[in-house]
Amino acid sequence: MADRFVASLQQTRPEVVLVVRDLVREPIPHLDAGRFAALIQKPEDRTPSQQAVVDLSDALIEEIRQADILVFGLPMYNFGIPSQLKSWIDHIARAGITFKYTKQGPVGLMAGRKAYVFAARGGEYAGTTADSQTAYVNHFLTFLGITDVEFVYAEGLAVNQEKREQSLARAHEHIDNLVSEAAVA
DSSP states (O other): OHHHHHHHHHHHOTTOOOOOOOTTTSOOOOOOHHHHHHHHSOGGGOOHHHHHHHHHHHHHHHHHHHOSEEEEEEEOBTTBOOHHHHHHHHHHOOBTTTEEEETTEEEESOOSOEEEEEEEOSSOOTTSTTOHHHHHHHHHHHHTTOOEEEEEEEOOTTTOHHHHHHHHHHHHHHHHHHHHHHHHO
16 A cells, blocks of 8 residues: 555656665664663763664654655554564654653654555454554654654455455555645645
């Protein structure tokens, strides 16, 4: 779905520059105590290996800063987000860089972007208590200041072939409508 959206968007808006971050082909290491320490270490006190962790995080954040639109292809694994996405999130969420704390609470520093989340699921979860993905991803993006978030679901993909085809057809129609809207924006 994400590929379809991006390809269609590029056809209608050829000026769009695409940057792909494939978290499966190029996984981000999972956050552990050492990586977390590197991200909060004072720059002048970082070891070379800590600096490498920060450099990766900085590069990921810069990709967001340069983007007008973020597109997520989001499969559901065991009722949650893939661990690869969680690793990306853990390297993006940096106090003072992508968000800040204020007396009124946290404020996102990455506002002004649109996010599209294309969620594929074997069962049907949208709008139920079993849908932990939507709230989590939406909360994280909002935490960064990205409040214009659109979800497109293809659900019931593992139920049977008929359900799969119907769900994908609805998702594709939704994608086509989004691209039409984006073409005039």
